[in-house]
Amino acid sequence: MKSAVVTGANGFIGKAVCRVLLAKGAKTYAIVRNRNSMSDLLTYDNLIVIEADFSSYDSLPERIGDLVDVFYHFSWEGASGSILCDYTQQIKNIQYTCDTLTIASKIGCRKFILAGTINELELMQFFQAEQHTPRPACIYGIAKLSCDLMCKTIAADLGIQYNTAVIGSCFGPGDKSRRIHNVFISSMLQGMRPKLVEATNMHDWIYIDDVADMFYAIGCKSTNMKNYYIGHNRLRVLKDILSDVRDILNPQMEIVFGEIKAPFLIDYSLVDINSVYEDTGYQCSSDFRECILKTAEWVKTQGI
Numbered sequence: 001m002k003s004a005v006v007t008g009a010n011g012f013i014g015k016a017v018c019r020v021l022l023a024k025g026a027k028t029y030a031i032v033r034n035r036n037s038m039s040d041l042l043t044y045d046n047l048i049v050i051e052a053d054f055s056s057y058d059s060l061p062e063r064i065g066d067l068v069d070v071f072y073h074f075s076w077e078g079a080s081g082s083i084l085c086d087y088t089q090q091i092k093n094i095q096y097t098c099d100t101l102t103i104a105s106k107i108g109c110r111k112f113i114l115a116g117t118i119n120e121l122e123l124m125q126f127f128q129a130e131q132h133t134p135r136p137a138c139i140y141g142i143a144k145l146s147c148d149l150m151c152k153t154i155a156a157d158l159g160i161q162y163n164t165a166v167i168g169s170c171f172g173p174g175d176k177s178r179r180i181h182n183v184f185i186s187s188m189l190q191g192m193r194p195k196l197v198e199a200t201n202m203h204d205w206i207y208i209d210d211v212a213d214m215f216y217a218i219g220c221k222s223t224n225m226k227n228y229y230i231g232h233n234r235l236r237v238l239k240d241i242l243s244d245v246r247d248i249l250n251p252q253m254e255i256v257f258g259e260i261k262a263p264f265l266i267d268y269s270l271v272d273i274n275s276v277y278e279d280t281g282y283q284c285s286s287d288f289r290e291c292i293l294k295t296a297e298w299v300k301t302q303g304i
Contacts, residue, residue: 001069001220003027005060005109007100008074009049012174013115013167017072018214023046024216030065031075035117054096061106070219071104071112073097078140079117080177085136090143096101097147101154101162111161112151113219116227118168118204120145121266126199132265141273152225162223166271167213168231172208172291173298181205183241185296186304196242196261198258202268203238207291210284217280229271232284 004021008014009030015038021028022044030038030049038049050063054075075096077091097114104112119141125132149162155162171181187194214230222228238259246253276282 001026001104001216003029003066003068004072004219005029005031005068005104005107006072006074007031007057007063008076008115010034011074012176012217013170013208013211014072015041015174016172016208017073017074017215018047020212020216026069027066029068031060043249051074057096057100057103059089060103067108067110068104070105071100071109072115072215072219072262073100073104073112074115075100076115077235080179081196084140087139090139092151094146098150098154101151101160102158105158105160109160111163111222112155113215113218113222114147114151114162114164116148116166117141117144118165118166118231118266120148120166121268121270124267124270125265135262142183146254148227156225157202161222163218163222163225164227165218166227167231168204168206169210170206170208170211172295174208175295175298176302176304178304181295182299182302182304184245185249185292185299188246188253189296189300190243191250193253193255195259196255196257197238197260197262199237199242200240200257201240201265202235203266204231204235204273205241205282207286209291214276214280214282217276219280221280223279226275226279227271228275228279229273230276231273233274233277235273236270244288247291248289249296254293 004026005019006014007016010032027046031052033053035049035051040049076093101112123141126134210229216230246255
């Protein structure tokens with residue numbers, strides 16, 4: 001891969017992907033609203049920062065000028081917090097994404113990669129909603145799934161290669177959210193026992209460095225229209241993951257599972273967890289203990 005566009009380049013995952021692209025020597029167009037948000041990467045000669053928001057993306061073909069190999073789309077208004085449940089905003093994201101795919105085609109991009117979410121794999125159970133009640137945050141996953149289906153159709157019509165990358169439960173330095181990783185790690189550091197779900201379901205905590213490397217790998221080599229799971233090819237019981245994190249950070253802390261009930265269920269059978277490994281030869285190399293310790297240092301600085 002010689003060149004790439006990255007929208008949402010200043011975000012948690014977008015910036016990590018930019019780092020990998022730049023280190024690999026790819027000419028990287030980082031699309032952000034504020035140039036200063038990329039100040040830590042401005043030492044790279046192969047970085048081109050373009051200030052733009054969704055309303056001005058239609059100017060990108062003229063501002064980029066060159067043909068680009070891969071277009072990574074991470075920009076999404078409302079990927080955490082209460083806005084996950086805001087159907088008005090999530091519907092807007094669908095149109096923004098479809099418009100961005102069309103713009104990528106005008107630039108002459110060979111391949112478009114949409115950042116999906118593991119939340120999409122929760123949705124199929126709601127075809128029997130009388131048995132499984134959707135939670136409000138499912139609106140976010142529904143919007144992402146809608147984007148996947150619409151973009152496949154648009155990409156086929158435009159003749160551009162397309163992939164959705166379904167991101168597992170990603171954690172690491174740079175994540176400013178209050179998702180389970182940061183909240184649980186913060187609780188362990190402060191010696192506070194968090195209230196937890198039963199946690200008997202299968203789950204996957206994947207470190208940010210591996211996530212970025214996997215995005216680079218499918219940018220270089222992928223099967224057209226295929227969905228790729230960005231995570232480990234071995235799942236673990238969530239209770240075991242959380243217990244390991246406790247043992248690393250605060251082994252004396254007692255944790256109790258099942259104090260809160262949650263209908264959150266990921267059906268991993270809906271995605272091929274081996275896809276990246278089989279198609280690209282990539283192998284995760286991050287050590288879980290080291291990753292947790294690095295993330296704990298980050299969480300301390302954020303006051304989460």
